[in-house]
Amino acid sequence: MKINGEKLKKIKVSASNFLKILPERVKKIMKAPGSDVKQPASYKPNSLAAxxxxxxxxxxxxxxxxxxxxxxxxxxxxxxxxxxxxxxxxxxxxxxxxxxxxxxxxxxxxxxxxxxxxxxxxxxxxxxxxxxxxxxxxxxxxxxxxxxxxxxxxxxxxxxxxxxxxxxxxSAPEGLFTYEPLRDASNVVGIAGGVGITPFRSMVKAILEGSEDFSLTLLYGARRESDILFREELDGAAACSEGRIKVVYVLSDEQKEGFEHGFITAETVAKYAPGEYPYSVFAAGPDAMLKSLENELPKLPRPLRRKFVRFDARGVPQDVKTEPDYTAPSREFYTVKVRNGGAAFEITCGAGETLLSAMERSGVNAPSLCKSGECGFCHTKLISGSYYMPASRDFRRRADSVYGYIHPCCTYPRSDMELDVPVAKTPRA
Ligand code: FES
The missing domain is CATH 2.40.30.10 (Translation factors)
Structure with missing residues (x-):
């Protein structure tokens, strides 16, 4: 076999030599100089990755x-x-x-x-x-x-x-609310609430342009007809999509011909779901809508496996007290000592406020992206103190919870605390 015109040599590796590979590699690493290795500016993989x-x-x-x-x-x-x-x-x-x-x-x-x-x-x-x-x-x-x-x-x-x-x-684009053909079904029921239509607008465009290959039935919930965003575009897309895009509007505060009325329930999903089973359900919108869907979707006549149900990053709970595992605080406010690079802060955080929110309003330059507990970008070392993190927002790796790391974007203090927070690399504005 040849790679770049060079013939590859066959090397026989015996079991005993194979076992030496790792210790040899460790020895070489230990001998290497401690200074950073400078990559030449011309190294293409680096510039491409950047x-x-x-x-x-x-x-x-x-x-x-x-x-x-x-x-x-x-x-x-x-x-x-x-x-x-x-x-x-x-x-x-x-x-x-x-x-x-x-x-x-x-x-x-x-x-x-x-x-x-x-x-x-x-x-x-x-x-x-x-x-x-x-x-x-x-x-x-x-x-x-x-x-x-x-x-x-x-x-x-x-x-x-x-x-x-x-x-x-x-930031650079982030997030996992994307279509993945190896995991998702080729028919998707999209459920959007209010401004939660935005990621679906992008999907609709991508389907029309041919960069995404799935069919989308969009159930779009709004209070009134006048609140619907991108109506003309969505109707236009449905009209020229050769059946790949369908849009159904569901109004909660108005009853009108041509619209569904009420909230989006299992019944609404079952009514418009494609004949082909299984299909995927993608949902984006207010936390209250996603919570209601968590209860509704298991009621579908043919329930969907977990992998076919995808929720967009949902932010912090609208009312943290309604979380099923809610832990009541012993005080209304707590003191949080924060190390942030070379700076130190002592801030006050309300029991119902996230640590990240308290840090932001106190001038701590803490990193964050999703503010929903799932990206791990706000990953912070807990030095001391106890906290409450709703199970619905705890997406930490097991090692993080074991070794005392938290995601302050979805963590609430339950005692005075001390944190070591990395400094955000993003410029301030
Ligand atoms: S900002 Fe994404 S996990 Fe905290």
Whole structure:
């Protein structure tokens, strides 16, 4: 056999020689100099990896568009003036974490990308969905839709301050709410609640463009008809998809012809599920909707195996007291000592507040991405103290729980605590 024109030599490895490989390797590693090995700038795998998985992306707002339901869609393009010449590719269903510096404190929030994966690519790749002339952003773009949340510091900040030309920092695309043909069925029932339609908009576009190969029946729940986001686009996509995309609107506060009424239940899913079994169910939306689906889906006439049910990152519980394993605190507030690189902080954290939220408002530059317990990016060493982490948000590796690591984004104090928190590498804004 030849590789790169060179004939490979056959080497016989006896069992005893095989057992020596590891100790030999350890000896070589121990003898190696302690200094970093410099990779030549020309080493292509490194530059390729950096462009596919950048630690962060400098972006600029190129366009804003008001949508129903106090929601604004922002188009983000790479900010070449700060060194980002292109965006990282992503899979439909992923999110970016947006950094916002408010009154000297750094906050980060995940928002699903609602544009198509091919729109993130530079036009020169030739993979753009339509002619280059149609797109004003030749270096690619992401779109995110931000709903103004009641008491939502970051959504309020974005709505008030972001306009064309605003510069910001976002993470590379992240998240596991994506279609995987080896695991998922070829028919997917998508359940969206409110602004939870955003990852599905990206999937719909990807199906139409041919970069995703599955059929999608979308059950989209909104309060009123006027709250429906992307209605025309979704109907247009369904009309030209040759049956691969179907959209059913479910209104909770209005009864109208042509719409389902109420909440999305097992009955609604069974009514519109494709004839072919099994199908996958993907759901994105408010925590209350996902909680209700957890109870509803097992009632399906033909229940689905766990692997066919996928929920988007769901944030912290809306009301942590309703979690089935909730542990009541002994006090209302706790003191948390935080080491953050060379800095030390002593902060107060409410019993019903997550450690990450308390750190953010106290000026600790702590890393985070999903804020749902699942990405592990906020992984922090617990020095002392006790805590409550809802089982529904505890996605730690077993070794982490055994060796005292926590995910502060979904952890609540239950005593005074001491933490060693890594410093976020993402610039502050
Ligand atoms: S931010 Fe993802 S696990 Fe905490």
């Amino acid at each position: 462009s596919l998985h950048p630690e962060f992306i400098f972006a600029e707002v190129a366009e804003t568009r008001e949508l129903p339901g106090s929601t604004i869609m922002y188009t983000l393009v790479p900010d070449a003036s700060r060194g980002t010449s292109s965006l990282a590719p992503f899979a439909a269903g992923q999110y970016v974490s947006v950094t916002a510096e408010i009154d000297g404190c750094v906050y980060r929030r995940p928002y699903s990308i609602c544009s198509s994966p091919s729109e993130a690519l530079p036009a020169r790749t030739g993979l753009w969905p339509v002619a280059k002339s149609v797109h004003p952003y030749p270096n690619g773009f992401y779109r995110i839709a931000v709903k103004l949340q009641e008491g939502g510091k970051v959504s309020e900040f974005i709505h008030k301050t972001w306009q064309k030309g605003t510069k910001t920092v976002i």
